[in-house]
Each structure stands twice: as structure tokens, then as C-alpha cells.
Amino acid sequence: MVKGRMLQGARAMAEMCALCRPKVISAYPITPQTLIVEELSQIVADGDLEAEFINVEGEHSAASVVLGAAAVGVRVFTCSSSQGLLLMSEVIFNIAGMRLPVVMICVNRSVSAPLNIWNDQQDSIIMRDSGWIQLYAENNEETCDLLLQAHKIAEDHRVMLPAMVCCDGYVLPHAYEIVDLPSQAEVDAFLPPYDPIYKLDIDNPTTMGAFADPEKYMETRYMIQETMKKSLSVIEEVARDFGSSFGRSSYGLFEKYRVDDASTVVVALGSMAGTIKDVVDELRDQGEKVGILRLICYRPFPKEALYEALSAAENIVIMEKDISLGGSGAVATDMRAVFYGREACPRISGFILGLGGRDITVDDIKTTISKAQHQVADADFVGLKEDLELEGING
Amino acid sequence: MKITLGTVTHPGGSRVNKTGSWRTASKPRFKHQACVACDVCALVCPEGCIFGTGQNTYYANEDYCKGCGICAQVCPVHDIEMIPEADEDG
Amino acid sequence: MVKVEERDKFNDHLLASGHTACPGCGQSLAARLVLRAAGRNVMVVNSTGCLEVFSSKYPESAWEVPWIHSLFENTSAVAAGVEAALKITGQLDRVRVIAQGGDGSTADIGLGAISGMLERGHDVLYICYDNEAYMNTGIQRSGSTPYYARTTTSPPGKVSLGNWRPKKDVPQIALAHGIPYVAVASVGYPMDLDRKVRKALSIRGPKYVQIHVPCPLGWGTDPARTIDFARLAVLTGLYPLYEVENGELRALKIPKKVPVEEYLKEQVRFRHLFGKEDRSKEIAEIQSIADQNIEKFGLIVK
Numbered sequence: 001m002v003k004g005r006m007l008q009g010a011r012a013m014a015e016m017c018a019l020c021r022p023k024v025i026s027a028y029p030i031t032p033q034t035l036i037v038e039e040l041s042q043i044v045a046d047g048d049l050e051a052e053f054i055n056v057e058g059e060h061s062a063a064s065v066v067l068g069a070a071a072v073g074v075r076v077f078t079c080s081s082s083q084g085l086l087l088m089s090e091v092i093f094n095i096a097g098m099r100l101p102v103v104m105i106c107v108n109r110s111v112s113a114p115l116n117i118w119n120d121q122q123d124s125i126i127m128r129d130s131g132w133i134q135l136y137a138e139n140n141e142e143t144c145d146l147l148l149q150a151h152k153i154a155e156d157h158r159v160m161l162p163a164m165v166c167c168d169g170y171v172l173p174h175a176y177e178i179v180d181l182p183s184q185a186e187v188d189a190f191l192p193p194y195d196p197i198y199k200l201d202i203d204n205p206t207t208m209g210a211f212a213d214p215e216k217y218m219e220t221r222y223m224i225q226e227t228m229k230k231s232l233s234v235i236e237e238v239a240r241d242f243g244s245s246f247g248r249s250s251y252g253l254f255e256k257y258r259v260d261d262a263s264t265v266v267v268a269l270g271s272m273a274g275t276i277k278d279v280v281d282e283l284r285d286q287g288e289k290v291g292i293l294r295l296i297c298y299r300p301f302p303k304e305a306l307y308e309a310l311s312a313a314e315n316i317v318i319m320e321k322d323i324s325l326g327g328s329g330a331v332a333t334d335m336r337a338v339f340y341g342r343e344a345c346p347r348i349s350g351f352i353l354g355l356g357g358r359d360i361t362v363d364d365i366k367t368t369i370s371k372a373q374h375q376v377a378d379a380d381f382v383g384l385k386e387d388l389e390l391e392g393i394n395g
Numbered sequence: 396m397k398i399t400l401g402t403v404t405h406p407g408g409s410r411v412n413k414t415g416s417w418r419t420a421s422k423p424r425f426k427h428q429a430c431v432a433c434d435v436c437a438l439v440c441p442e443g444c445i446f447g448t449g450q451n452t453y454y455a456n457e458d459y460c461k462g463c464g465i466c467a468q469v470c471p472v473h474d475i476e477m478i479p480e481a482d483e484d485g
Numbered sequence: 486m487v488k489v490e491e492r493d494k495f496n497d498h499l500l501a502s503g504h505t506a507c508p509g510c511g512q513s514l515a516a517r518l519v520l521r522a523a524g525r526n527v528m529v530v531n532s533t534g535c536l537e538v539f540s541s542k543y544p545e546s547a548w549e550v551p552w553i554h555s556l557f558e559n560t561s562a563v564a565a566g567v568e569a570a571l572k573i574t575g576q577l578d579r580v581r582v583i584a585q586g587g588d589g590s591t592a593d594i595g596l597g598a599i600s601g602m603l604e605r606g607h608d609v610l611y612i613c614y615d616n617e618a619y620m621n622t623g624i625q626r627s628g629s630t631p632y633y634a635r636t637t638t639s640p641p642g643k644v645s646l647g648n649w650r651p652k653k654d655v656p657q658i659a660l661a662h663g664i665p666y667v668a669v670a671s672v673g674y675p676m677d678l679d680r681k682v683r684k685a686l687s688i689r690g691p692k693y694v695q696i697h698v699p700c701p702l703g704w705g706t707d708p709a710r711t712i713d714f715a716r717l718a719v720l721t722g723l724y725p726l727y728e729v730e731n732g733e734l735r736a737l738k739i740p741k742k743v744p745v746e747e748y749l750k751e752q753v754r755f756r757h758l759f760g761k762e763d764r765s766k767e768i769a770e771i772q773s774i775a776d777q778n779i780e781k782f783g784l785i786v787k
Binding site for chain 1: 525526527528541542543544546549551552553555556558559561562563564565566567568569570571573574579580597600601604605
């Protein structure tokens with residue numbers, strides 16, 4: 001472990017990516033992912049990573065390149081955000097359906113229109129149906145930790161599904177943080193070489209990507225669904241292994257911060273949990289029994305574990321940076337399903353914050369918690385600018 | 396039947412599918428009179444189901460022959476003719 | 486005398502029987518001939534389309550070589566990834582990579598990915614099976630559909646005479662990328678096709694080979710005459726066969742020009758040009774395309 005280096009997030013993530021020894025990397029530039037791939041480019045150009053770095057003409061091709069390379073049986077990496085992730089979405093679903101353990105970092109950014117390059121989590125949330133494992137990081141060091149674990153989880157023969165590590169754009173990759181990164185030897189000990197179950201091989205030819213008629217397709221989806229459920233225990237197992245190998249905790253499915261005796265629990269993904277933890281501490285000092293459950297593994301959705309962790313709470317306050325337009329927040333929708341028809345039935349409120357990089361302030365969080373303790377909210381937007389005239393809505 | 400991860404399948408499995416059953420109208424008859432073993436019929440069969448080891452030995456595997464008629468059309472010595480499917484002689 | 490054992494060494498059956506292509510399908514024949522030329526040490530990346538659908542219905546596969554199908558427009562990108570993985574694991578001297586698709590996948594939806602792959606110089610042979618429409622989805626117009634051809638999305642009607650644009654010249658687009666080898670072949674000339682594929686595979690770097698393949702269903706032609714129609718397209722000058730190796734052009738000469746009517750009149754997709762109305766002006770326009778090709782490529786032996 002190399003400790004105490006002050007690194008820009010993107011640099012730390014690029015170094016971690018290189019330590020995992022991908023053989024083929026392909027990416028297309030999009031803000032705010034660019035710094036990561038630029039750092040990786042330099043690492044390859046300096047001969048510090050033996051890999052093919054393919055500068056493609058678009059994200060659809062970036063994902064396709066890593067799909068092809070993974071099919072030959074090598075470890076791969078790609079990275080994107082927002083419009084790029086949407087453009088490659090067809091390939092994202094394809095990779096999961098083909099059971100190729102591709103790993104990527106999604107640098108979370110809002111989606112157009114209007115064009116906005118700042119952070120929210122809409123992009124990766126949109127991909128929640130795809131069959132990819134999704135892990136959300138709070139800080140740069142955790143992004144790196146989850147990246148290493150993601151390769152191990154994805155390549156596990158009990159899983160063989162792709163995995164996406166999500167980190168908040170600008171907030172994480174662009175920020176400087178003191179990180180401890182493992183050495184190459186430690187990574188090699190933790191993450192063995194990729195051992196594919198099926199691959200393209202002239203000595204043992206296979207046909208990959210056959211089409212499935214109605215008599216067969218449904219079973220393939222059932223297989224992925226069941227595998228995702230089984231992956232929950234693999235994710236926890238790998239987190240425990242990480243903890244014992246590297247001497248620092250990796251929480252597994254979620255991190256509980258002052259949750260056990262809390263009557264009000266906030267649920268959130270990613271970096272905003274940091275601010276929420278500060279608010280929790282402040283409210284606790286004032287005698288309020290508040291906590292935050294930071295969800296790390298969003299897909300597969302850990303229904304049972306969440307029920308166990310939250311069934312004693314009276315109020316669950318979901319704060320999320322996404323909205324399924326015409327419906328509710330995605331995380332809130334999933335959380336409500338956890339409790340439906342069960343014995344425990346806390347009041348569940350959903351709030352939408354921080355879209356398009358809108359700042360999430362301590363006051364926003366306090367007001368939201370207070371609001372949720374008095375009435376149930378469906379998908380209330382927090383932090384809207386009161387003085388703006390909105391055509392067709394209030395003016 | 397097993398559904399593999401990612402519907403990966405192994406080579407040549409299509410051979411269980413006997414496309415010869417598609418023929419309704421005609422099938423090739425190799426007359427074995429003027430054949431010069433040029434091998435072109437075997438070359439141009441889209442099913443790859445024509446075989447032969449020398450002059451006047453060529454035949455189409457009727458399990459797979461779809462009766463398209465390309466072989467009869469290309470034979471330079473007109474030694475292949477398309478006959479009705481029902482014909483016993485073929 | 487060709488013994489069966491000897492001929493099997495020629496890799497005649499790397500596309501196995503039992504595939505569900507239409508009887509007389511030009512593309513299935515061409516694909517079989519391509520593999521025959523390429524041999525076992527290839528990895529094939531295939532786009533969605535007729536060739537993929539009739540050869541890879543789970544769990545039956547007609548492919549005796551490693552083969553992967555991903556999506557419709559990313560064939561070249563997937564092939565680039567396959568090539569990169571082979572390169573980094575030191576296998577590229579033993580294994581060749583072929584990316585293949587139809588004209589829809591090539592001229593239209595996949596053109597961006599092809600351009601990227603060619604521009605980056607990947608050691609991949611791209612093969613386009615040109616049957617001049619989106620045949621797998623039911624005969625819709627593509628950028629490669631010829632002038633005045635009937636397709637379901639360019640039908641002749643009260644105010645239309647069929648496809649209103651000439652073919653997109655993809656070989657020239659490929660050439661513009663400065664790649665070492667571009668060739669146009671036809672299933673009507675199987676040995677020329679074979680030679681061009683072998684030639685392409687002997688060259689390192691990006692290559693493009695386009696193969697004209699009649700589609701009996703889509704063109705409305707007699708399945709037995711697939712090879713005849715492919716030859717007529719060449720002999721009229723409408724489908725010039727040529728190759729460009731490192732900038733040097735060689736074209737397949739035709740002994741005598743055949744009038745385009747000979748080619749067009751027995752195809753249902755051009756039948757509306759031979760009905761009650763006088764379409765000699767339109768036929769003359771098609772003839773001038775053929776004449777321009779003959780001029781441009783020096784096709785007639787003088």
C-alpha cells in the first residue's frame with residue numbers, strides 16, 4: 001500500500017485502473033470523464049501499462065471495442081458519462097446479455113437536453129435495467145477500491161456479468177484527495193488473471209451472440225436475474241476479502257452511518273452522503289435520532305438487506321440526483337418496494353436534488369429531513385430557484 | 396437442451412437441420428455421362444452439399460439440397476438437370 | 486481428379502450445411518467461398534442481417550470458425566477490439582480477423598465504425614455482402630440500392646419510379662482512408678472472389694472487399710440463375726470489378742458490353758421499367774451509369 005498521496009481523483013482512478021492490468025482500453029472523450037482517459041493514455045504511452053489503447057470515433061464503438069476484446073478473453077476497461085453512456089446504451093445491454101465481465105467507470109453527469117456537463121446520477125440510473133452491477137462511490141479512494149473489487153466480482157464464475165463503478169462528475173475526478181493505493185503486488189494477489197468461461201479461440205471455435213427465439217430468450221433473462229440475486233453475496237464476500245487484504249473497510253452493499261437507533265434514516269448514493277453525514281452529526285448533537293444509509297450497490301438491489309437495516313426506522317428519506325420523468329425518483333421507487341406488504345411500514349419520502357450540478361446545501365438537507373418527518377413526499381424537487389419564471393408552469 | 400451463458404454455441408450444430416425437406420419442386424440429377432470433374436458444381440453450391448471424387452461421381456446430399464438449381468445452371472457440359480422432386484430416378 | 490480428402494483441406498465446409506438461407510442465396514454462397522479462402526485460422530465478426538440470422542439460431546450454428554455477432558452497426562468496432570486483444574496477446578500472426586456485414590450495415594448504419602477502424606489501421610479485413618437492400622428485414626432501401634430499383638421503402642407508384650438515387654460508392658470511401666487494399670468482387674466470378682480474399686488476407690492492415698451477391702427474393706430472380714445475374718451485372722458495366730493495391734488500380738475487363746436491359750428486364754425489382762409506359766429515358770439513365778463505369782475503369786478490351 002502506498003499511503004498518503006495527494007492525487008487528483010482522475011489520476012488515482014487511472015492508476016488503479018492500470019494496476020488491474022487491463023489489456024484493451026477504449027474510450028471516447030466526454031466531460032467530465034476526460035481526465036481519467038487522458039491519464040490512462042499517458043500511462044500507456046510511457047510504457048507503464050502494457051495495453052492497447054484504442055481511440056475510437058464514438059462511445060458506441062468504445063463499448064464495442066471492449067466487447068470484442070473481452071470475447072477474445074482479455075480484461076478490458078472503458079469509461080464514459082451522460083450522452084456517451086446513452087449512446088453506448090445498446091452495447092451496454094449487449095455486453096450484459098453476452099455475459100462478458102466488462103468493467104467501466106461511469107463519471108456521473110446529467111443528460112441533455114438542455115446540455116449540461118455537471119453532475120447528477122441520471123446517466124447511470126438509466127442503465128439500471130441493463131444487467132450491469134452498479135456500485136456507487138462516495139469519494140476518490142472508494143472509487144478506486146470499488147474498481148478493483150468490480151473486476152473481481154464481474155469475473156467470478158458465479159457472476160460473469162459486467163460492472164459499472166459510478167463516481168460523481170467534477171466532484172470526484174476533478175478534486176484532489178489524499179489516497180492510499182495498493183501496490184501492484186498487492187493487486188495481483190487480490191485479483192488473479194481473467195479466466196474466461198467462453199472465448200473466441202481458433203483451437204476451440206465457439207459461436208457467440210447467437211439469436212434466441214421466443215422458446216429460448218426468456219430463460220436468458222431469467223438466468224441474469226437469478227445471477228444478480230446470487231451476486232449480492234459475492235459482492236459482500238469480495239468486500240470482506242478487500243477489507244482483510246488491504247486493512248481498510250469496504251462496506252459491501254451499503255454503509256450505515258448512525259443508522260441502528262435512528263428514527264429517521266436518509267438514503268442516498270454517492271458523494272452527497274458526505275454532506276449528509278455532517279448534517280446527521282449536527283442533528284444528533286441537537287438530540288435528533290437521525291442516520292444515513294449510503295447505498296453502494298444499487299444493482300442488484302439488496303432488498304432483503306435493506307429491509308433488515310431499515311425496518312426499525314419511522315421515516316425513510318430518499319435523496320437522489322435523478323428523476324424518472326412522469327414517475328418518481330428511481331431509488332425511491334425501488335425503496336418503496338422493499339417495504340410493500342411487509343410488517344414494518346415506515347413513512348417513505350422521495351426527494352430530487354442536485355440535478356445538473358445544482359448545489360446541495362446543508363440547509364437543503366435539513367429542510368428536507370424536517371419536511372419528511374411531517375408529511376410523505378412523492379418526488380419533491382428540493383433547491384429550485386424561487387425567483388425564476390417557468391413558462392407553462394408558473395408564468 | 397442447455398441454455399449457455401450468453402447463448403454461446405458450438406460449431407457445426409446447424410447440420411441437425413435437414414434443409415432437404417424444403418424441396419417441393421425440383422432436385423438435381425447428376426447424369427454421370429459427360430462430367431469432366433471440374434468441381435465447379437461443388438464450388439458454387441450455397442449449401443456445400445455437393446460431393447465428388449472424380450469424373451461422373453458427383454452427387455448432391457439430398458438431406459440438405461434445397462433444389463435451387465445453381466449447379467445445373469453452371470455445369471459447363473450440362474451434365475446436371477433439374478428433375479421434379481417426385482421423380483424416382485434422381 | 487479431386488479427392489474428397491484433398492478438397493476438405495481446401496476448407497470447403499467452414500460454413501456448414503443446414504443453414505436456413507433461401508435457396509440460391511448469393512450471400513450464403515459468397516460467405517462459404519470467403520471462409521474457403523480464409524481457412525480455419527480466422528475470427529469472424531458478423532453484423533446483424535441475413536447471414537447472421539440464417540447461420541446462428543441458438544443452439545444451431547453453421548460456423549466452424551470462431552464467430553461473434555454483437556449488433557448491427559458496430560461490427561468494425563467489435564472487430565477492432567478482437568484485433569487489439571489478439572495483438573496484445575501475441576496471436577495476430579496466427580489468427581486473422583474478418584468483419585462482415587451486408588450493404589445496410591456497411592453503407593449506412595455502420596459507416597462511422599468502419600471509417601474509424603480503417604482510419605486507425607487495424608489489421609482487419611472488412612467484407613461487405615452487397616445485395617443492394619435491407620433484405621433481412623424485408624427488402625427495404627439502403628444507400629447501396631441502385632437507381633430505380635423497387636424496394637418496399639422505395640416502391641414505384643403513381644408519383645415514383647422506385648429508388649431515386651444512385652448507389653453510394655463505399656469502395657471509394659474506403660479508398661479515401663488510404664488503406665492498402667480495396668477490392669470489388671462478385672459471386673458470379675467465384676475464383677476472382679477467392680483470389681481477392683486470399684490477397685486481402687495476405688496483407689497486414691485494414692482491407693475492404695465488397696462482394697456483389699444477388700438475392701433471389703429481394704431482386705425477384707430465379708434462384709438457379711444467381712450466378713448468371715451476378716455475371717450480367719459485371720458484363721453490363723453496372724458493377725465493375727476492380728482492386729486497388731497500394732494505390733494501383735486493376736480492373737476486370739469485359740470482352741463486350743452487354744446492354745443494361747439484358748440485366749434489368751428479368752428482375753422483378755426493375756419490372757416497372759418494362760411495362761406499358763415508355764421508360765426508355767430511365768433505362769438510358771441506367772445505361773449511362775454503366776457507360777461511365779466502363780469509361781472510368783477502362784473495362785472494355787479495346
